[in-house]
Amino acid sequence: MCPAIQVRACRCRTGCRTSTSPSLPRSSWGRFARLSTTADALGWARNCRGGRGPEDPLRRSTRNLQSTYDSVLAATPSVPYTGTMGETLSETARLESLAEYAILDTAPEEFFDQIALAASLVAGTPMAAITLLDAERQWFKARVGLDLDETPRSQAFCNHTIEGDEPLVIPDTTVDGRFATNPLVVSGPRIRFYAGFPLVAESGARVGALCVLSDGTHGLTEKQMKILAALAESVRGQLELRRTTRKLAVKYSKLARANKVLSSIIAEAPVMMFAKSWPDLTMIEWNKAAEDVTGVLRDEVLGKTGADLFPPHEVVDFQERDRRVMESGELVDAEETLTGPRGTRLLRTRKIPLDGVGGRFLLGISEDITELRARERELDSLNETLEQRVTERSAQLLEVEEQLHHSRRLESLGRLAGGVAHDFNNLLTVIQGYAGVLATSPRLDSRTREDLNEILEAGTRAAGLTQQLLAFGRKQANRPEVLDLGESVRDAFSILRRMAPPAIEIVVTDHASPWATRADRGQLEQVLTNLTVNAVDAMPKGGTLTFRLTRELDAKKLTRGRVRGEAVVLDAIDTGQGMSKAVQARIFEPFFTTKGEVRGTGLGMPTVLGIVEQSGGVVLVDSKRGKGTRIRLVFPRAMGDLDSSPTPVADRYSTPQTEGAYQGTLLVVDDDDAVRRFIVKTLRRGGYDVLEAAGPGDALLEVEARDGAIDLLLTDVAMPRMTGPQLIDRLKAKHPELPVLLMSGYASDRSTVPPGARILQKPITPSDLLSAVAQAMSPRPPLAAPAL
Incomplete structure (x- = not known):
């Protein structure tokens, strides 16, 4: 038998914690933890059995126990048992410490079973x-000789054990008042x-006990x-190992989740990311963006x-830079060229030295700037030519400004020419009119008649000059109509053919019909x-003049925005000498000519420009010295039905009307006294009753005074304060059947002649006047004044 432990019986009435205790000083319990293996325990157990060890199975179990225990001690953190807990923790804190082990209601484990068996062998008791201790129960993690999984905490001996720091030994429970009536004493297992x-947990909480029983x-x-x-202490160490392992598992789980999140961020990052281990610089990370940029897969x-x-x-350049980063410990920004399956890419890379769990490593973050650099090169190229382009643009602006000034000068000259032509036409009307009357006198001798004819011929030439001045100044009376431009060219072909010598061929090609434009036919x-x-004149040795008509779907680009939308283009192309740039710059200036004073007036092209622009069109010139000239006339396309015939216009008639051929009352309106007197005299000689008015105001009063009993209104077009067309509109409002005949030597900006109106161009001869009046009055008898 084992030597008996000496105990002292507690005599106090209140009952202390232990009724018996080992006869050891309190300080000696601190030496219990110094046993590092179970060798002493097992050897001592054999000695207690008188050297008669158990059978082979027990010996095998003992050896296994010793091996297991030694390995556990090696892996268990050293938390020595001090024999004291210090301040007693609350029950809540104790239960929290117990919960940290997560051991309640777990399956049996060999380590704890071996410890219980060893305790039973060491103590020589049949039970261990x-x-x-949970809140309401005592649960057995391991047991020997006991057929219980748990008991109520109120019956637990261990509930008393955890009340103090020292082991609790009860030699005889039947004589201890605390346990004598305990069901575990009075009945099985007795x-x-x-x-x-x-x-004792690391926190100081007492969570249970290792106990031996008999x-x-x-x-x-x-x-x-x-x-x-x-x-x-071994059990406590294993519990602490369990708690530590569990905490580490929780931390590992958190770290695993964080690592998964980080890996996802790196994998899905929109920029190229990679990592290299140090010092071998092998790749340990390569995200999807890196695959996309280089074409090299992660694996x-x-x-x-x-x-x-x-x-x-x-690779050599990469690694040299990588080593510099890792050795200096400082991040580096660099531009690197990387050539892979997807070609050569230019990367802007930041390389960062970092410390990891497995050692130091290099993190790289790269941005593909290949396209950015390409755009920068394009921008540099554009910047290189920017100054040149600015210079060219400035020159264009100066050219446009010069054209604007030139246009304004031409406009001023046009106004001047129009005004001069208007006054000159009035003078020519008087000169030619009276000269024409004298020329018809039978009493003239032949010499005087020749002189008068010379005056009339000079007046005719002067009248042609004034017409060109008016055309240049866009002051002609304009009677626009919808016409087929190709048809107009073909109608004029016979006249044009007679103007050219046989050595010059005139060709007309029409690709524009039936597109029409709106212009004055004459x-x-x-x-x-x-x-x-x-x-x-440009083809003295012969050549070809081609009038070519084409359609333009959008003339905006061709005319630089001056004509928009659909247009009809008339090209006059000759194979002549062409013009220099200097000549081209001046061809629209009035009186500028390269033909000399005898052959040219310098009003041909200004007249063309004035007529085309008055019709809403544009004139373009393209010519090279020795290569011929192309004049392009661009007219806006007109929508609507073509006019079937030209508007009736009073022209020169070969046979003048005789005096008394027709009777009627005429009202003559003109602000020029000399012109008005000549017209009135001529009409009265023709047998007409003629009233006269010096302006539109007087004419309105005269018509009102006669209550509209006027057979014909003969009025000038351009007059101050009110134009001839405006006077007609006023009178037609009350007298819609009043016949009218317009006279024009000048068309102001406000005096566009309405379609269908009859017009007599100044200067006017007696025969022109009488024929036009007869033509205007012939469709209807004279109007009679209503009976009073």
Whole structure:
């Protein structure tokens, strides 16, 4: 038998914590933890059995226990048992400490079972257990000789054990007032001897006990107590290892989740990211963006330096820069060229030295700037030519400004020419009118008649000059109509043909019909005449003049925005001498000519420009010295039905009306006194009753005074304060059937002649006047004044 442990009986009435305790000084419990293996315990157990060890199975179990225990001690953090807990923790804190182990209601574990068996062998008791105290129960993690999983905490011996720092030994429970009536004493398993060693958590909380039990009285020696204390410390160490492992598992789980999130961020980052281990510089990370940029897959590059994937000279540059970063410990920004399956890419890379769990590594973050650099090169190229383009643009602006000034000068000259032509036409009307009257006198001798004819011929030439001045100044009376431009050219072909010598061929090609434009038919004929004269003069040795008509779907670009939308283009192309740039710059200036004073007036092209612009068109010139000339007339397309015939216009008639041929009352309106007197005299000689008015105001009063009993209104077009067309509108409002005849030597900006109106161009001869009046009055009898 084992030596009996000496105990002292507690005599106090109140009952202390232990009714018996080992006869050891309190300080000696601190030495219990110094046992490092179960060798002493197992050897001592054999000695207690008189050297008669158990059978082979027990020996095998003992060896296994020793091996397991030694390995556990090696892995268990050293938290020595001090034999004291310090301040007693609250029950809540104790239960929290117990919960940290997550051990309640877990399956049996070999380590704890072996410890319980060892405790039973060391103590020489048939029963042993490792118990843990929950809030309402005592649960057995391991047990030997007990057929219980748990008991109510109120019955637990260990509930008393955890009340103090020292082991609780009860040699005989039947004589201890605390346990004598305990169901575990009075009935199975009929515990009579109990020794419990507290299991103290790292926090100081007592969570359970290692206990040995017997159904008979028993005692423990000092050595047994030390070994059992060491076994209890082993249980505590295993519990702490369990808690630490669990905490580490939680941390690992968190780190794993964080690592997964970080890996996802790196994998899905929109910029290229990679990592290299140090010092071998093998690739340990390569995200999707890196795959997209380089065309190299992650699995192809991980664990490699890239020497077999990228050009060697590039890899050498990478690694030199990588080593500089890792050795200096400072991040570096660099531009690197990387050539892979997707070609050569230019990367802007930041390389960062970092410390990781497995050692130092290099993190790289790259941005593909290949396209950015390409755009920058394009921008540099554009910047190189920017100054030149600015210079060219400035020159264009200066040219446009010069054209604007030139246009304004021409406009001023046009106004001047129009005003001069208006006054000159009035003078010519008087001169030619009276000269024409004298020329018809039968009493004239032949010499005087020849002189008068010379005056009339000079007046005719002067009248042609004034018409060109008016055309240049865009002051002609304009009677626009919708016409087929190609048809107009073909109608004028016979006249144009007679103007050119046989050595010059005239060709007309029409690709524009049936597109129409809106223009004055007579003025258009003048344009064709002027263009033909200039072309003939430019081809003294013969050549070809081509009038080509085409359609333009959008003339905005062709005319630089001056004509928009659909247009009809008339090209007059000659194979003549062409013009220099200097001549082209001045061809629209009035009186500028290269033909000399005898052959040219310098009004041909200004007249063309004035007529075309008055019709809303544009004139373009393209000519090279020795290559011929092309004059392009661009007219806006007119929508609507073509006019079937020209508007009736009073022209020169070969036979004048005789006096008394027709009777009627005429009202003559003109602000020029000399012109008005000549017209009135001529009409009265023709047998008409003529009233006269010096302006539109007087004419309105005269018509009102006669209540509209006027057979014909003969009015000038351009007059101050009110134009002839405006006077007609006023009178037609009350007298819609009043016949009218317009006279024009000048068309102001406000005096566009309405379509269908009859017009007599100044200067006016007596025969022109009488014929026009007869033509205007012939469709209807004279109007009679209503009876009063």
